[in-house]
Amino acid sequence: MVDSVILYRAPSTVVETDELGDWLESRIEGSVTVRDRFLDVHGNDELAERFAQVRVRSPHDRETGNTMLGTVRYEERALEDPEREGGxxxxxxxIQRALNAxxxxxxxxxxxxxxPILDRAIGTWGSHDGRWHKRVNVLGxxxxxxxxxxxxxxxxxESYYKEQQRHAFLSGDTPPREVLENQVDGEFLIEDDPRTTDxxxxxxxxxxxxxxxGEAFCDREGCRLFNAHYHEDLIDxxxxxxxxxxxxxxVYGDS
Known part of the structure; x- marks a missing residue:
């Protein structure tokens, strides 16, 4: 039985971790504590190299990692200053195994x-289609x-990707994400969205x-435990x- 949850802040993001913790504590049986960034609280000298080892090389390459000195130095700087990490x-x-250790x-x-609330993009390998898929969470x-x-x-x-293709056809390159977000109608979350915490x-x-x-997700759309694969479903x-x-x-409702 889980009797306590420890949330870790992501100070380089817009997430209000204390609000998130209060909401979670109001829904569960155990207590919720908020700590500073996981990599500050539990960081060690090995983590920079571990992060370098698990960088995804390309969308269709199962092998990960680049432990060249420059990459490890990059990870060291990102651990010290998360604002410098991205992309x-x-x-x-x-990553989960490294943080568990x-x-x-x-x-x-x-x-x-x-x-831990992370300011890094994480993915899992899809053996069914031979490519990496970005994830919102990894359970465990x-x-x-x-x-x-x-x-x-x-x-x-769909209109987002059509506009992306149209722009690429006309200009020969991929438009900046900000351009697409401003031009496309439809509901989806964008970077630093004020709805992020909710x-x-x-x-x-x-x-x-x-x-x-032991239950991973709910299979009913519209439930907060549903694993949404589309932004419209996520918002719903x-x-x-x-x-x-x-x-x-x-189990988790107000009644």
């Missing part, structure tokens, strides 16, 4: 869920929640729910009423 995708499962031995038990211990993943992992409306509440609860019950699940399907409302 890199990491193997989420391997960084936990003190007496904090690795499953009665306490560690939940610790459970990872990626803020860039919230914006980038779910597919955007949208991540369900993903934090998914992490608790998995460790508590995380930002609209009702909060939960009937089954999960009995």
């Amino acid at each position: 890199v995708l990491y193997d989420g499962v391997q 960084a936990l003190p031995a007496d904090e690795r038990g499953l009665e306490t869920l560690h939940l 211990q610790p459970a990872l929640v990626s803020v860039p993943g919230l914006y980038e992992a779910p597919a955007k409306p 949208a991540l509440k369900g993903y934090a609860l998914q992490a608790y729910h998995y460790l508590e019950t 699940a995380q930002l609209r009423e009702p909060l939960f399907c009937p089954d999960h409302d009995r």
